Amino acid sequence: MTDQELLLIMNGIVKVARPVSADELKIESLDTLIKDTGLDSLDFLMVGVYLSDIYGVSEEDVKLMKLTEESTIRDVFEFMFKHSTQTPKTVEEALENVK
Amino acid sequence: MIYLTDYRTVAATHTDLFDEMSYPQRAFWFPELFAKKDSGLVYVPHKLADRVLDVELLRSLRERKGKTAFILASGNAHFAGINPYAIKKSRLTYDYKLLPLTLTQVYAGRIGQMCGADDLITTDASACASSLKVMSDVCQLMTYQGFDRVCVLGVEDTINDKVLHFFGESGACLTYDKEQQGIKPSAFDHHNGGFYIGQGAVFAVFENENVLVNKPKAKLISAGVASEQSTNAIGQREDGQGFVKAAALALRSGNISTEEIQIVKTHGTGTKSNNMSEKAALQALFHTPFIATSFKQIIGHTMGASGLLETCLLLDSLQSGIVPAIPNRTQKDDVYLSEPMMIKRKPKILSLAAGMGNIYAAAIFDTRV
Numbered sequence: 370m371t372d373q374e375l376l377l378i379m380n381g382i383v384k385v386a387r388p389v390s391a392d393e394l395k396i397e398s399l400d401t402l403i404k405d406t407g408l409d410s411l412d413f414l415m416v417g418v419y420l421s422d423i424y425g426v427s428e429e430d431v432k433l434m435k436l437t438e439e440s441t442i443r444d445v446f447e448f449m450f451k452h453s454t455q456t457p458k459t460v461e462e463a464l465e466n467v468k
Numbered sequence: 469m470i471y472l473t474d475y476r477t478v479a480a481t482h483t484d485l486f487d488e489m490s491y492p493q494r495a496f497w498f499p500e501l502f503a504k505k506d507s508g509l510v511y512v513p514h515k516l517a518d519r520v521l522d523v524e525l526l527r528s529l530r531e532r533k534g535k536t537a538f539i540l541a542s543g544n545a546h547f548a549g550i551n552p553y554a555i556k557k558s559r560l561t562y563d564y565k566l567l568p569l570t571l572t573q574v575y576a577g578r579i580g581q582m583c584g585a586d587d588l589i590t591t592d593a594s595a596c597a598s599s600l601k602v603m604s605d606v607c608q609l610m611t612y613q614g615f616d617r618v619c620v621l622g623v624e625d626t627i628n629d630k631v632l633h634f635f636g637e638s639g640a641c642l643t644y645d646k647e648q649q650g651i652k653p654s655a656f657d658h659h660n661g662g663f664y665i666g667q668g669a670v671f672a673v674f675e676n677e678n679v680l681v682n683k684p685k686a687k688l689i690s691a692g693v694a695s696e697q698s699t700n701a702i703g704q705r706e707d708g709q710g711f712v713k714a715a716a717l718a719l720r721s722g723n724i725s726t727e728e729i730q731i732v733k734t735h736g737t738g739t740k741s742n743n744m745s746e747k748a749a750l751q752a753l754f755h756t757p758f759i760a761t762s763f764k765q766i767i768g769h770t771m772g773a774s775g776l777l778e779t780c781l782l783l784d785s786l787q788s789g790i791v792p793a794i795p796n797r798t799q800k801d802d803v804y805l806s807e808p809m810m811i812k813r814k815p816k817i818l819s820l821a822a823g824m825g826n827i828y829a830a831a832i833f834d835t836r837v
Contacts, residue, residue, distance in 0.1 A: 409578075411568060411569065411574065411578060414566065414568065415566055415569070418509065418565050418566055419509060422507060422508075422509060466504060466507050466509070467507075467509060
């Protein structure tokens with residue numbers, strides 16, 4: 370998938386995770402630092418759970434994800450790719466289960 | 469002065485029979501809220517709350533000046549997970565993966581932030597009296613603690629294995645076996661009575677005159693909350709002492725007499741004990757004509773959300789000058805409405821609610837604003 374498609378997935382998840390203020394939290398780049406996204410720790414917990422569901426990452430593997438001050442959205446996707454057991458072919462397919 | 473300036477409500481009007489439950493019963497629900505529940509990523513009460521959390525209203529609240537509080541009236545607290553008492557997996561059964569968000573204060577923290585409540589975010593778990601009980605907190609915060617605005621979200625996880633089992637087992641709700649005997653939901657009636665559980669939520673904004681933006685819907689004059697002398701934590705006294713104490717406190721603190729109250733929005737579960745208790749209370753309190761109605765037979769018992777949600781539904785109805793009737797009444801009397809009633813003047817309303825665990829709440833609203 371292209372960066373643009375991955376951003377669509379991320380923003381689609383944000384919309385579900387934080388529906389009442391999703392418009393204000395649009396992420397423009399995969400290289401955005403997580404701390405700069407406007408998502409709080411709980412929001413990001415939800416995002417992580419949704420992403421792990423999309424990519425079929427087990428709960429045990431998700432616990433291995435270590436994020437730092439310098440971690441970006443791209444880092445999160447790369448972690449998911451590394452531990453994935455399934456890969457959605459389209460953005461729509463990815464978001465189908467989190468709507 | 470405390471004004472109810474805005475509110476959003478949602479309530480189900482569709483029932484289904486849950487015959488797979490240990491105590492088969494109907495319930496008012498939104499089946500679509502349970503779609504994809506098996507993913508573990510859906511928490512139904514939050515989906516329900518999203519329906520009253522109007523994005524534009526929240527954005528506007530964040531931009532308004534004034535000291536703001538948010539109260540989550542969560543009733544009997546949230547439930548999540550599989551019911552150990554369920555006889556088999558039901559269409560309601562699910563496990564939610566995001567456990568922290570089921571903690572009521574954590575969820576309140578998220579929503580409070582979204583409505584700009586920078587000065588206080590808190591929760592209330594006063595069972596089914598919860599959202600009306602917090603009217604006392606609204607009065608306290610705005611009268612004595614300098615708050616300009618209090619936002620209240622009333623929502624509870626009503627339709628799940630555990631609640632339907634508990635209410636069915638305790639005989640509190642109308643189960644299918646009683647329905648088979650010809651009993652219909654109603655209140656203050658010799659033949660019909662009781663309620664189904666229902667999904668509903670309310671989000672309401674209370675503001676003082678310093679921060680008013682729009683024309684208010686009503687004034688919150690006063691509120692009272694009380695418990696009664698009792699040895700039964702989940703029962704109600706026949707003499708209605710709890711209702712009387714809560715209502716008397718609201719009347720006294722608002723300097724209002726019952727002669728000024730035209731409509732009572734009852735707790736109105738329609739159970740024998742509530743009929744007896746609430747009727748006795750109203751007889752003790754009122755010596756002048758009034759009318760009373762109940763919403764639990766129309767939308768189901770939305771538990772913690774019910775008191776304020778039903779009050780807002782009554783305010784909606786009063787916009788057209790109509791006081792809704794209590795469904796399925798077989799008796800006619802001058803107080804408990806069997807038919808909808810048209811009223812011409814804008815009334816003062818006494819709203820009542822009660823919760824298991826010996827908690828009673830009353831609030832007085834004035835629709836003349």
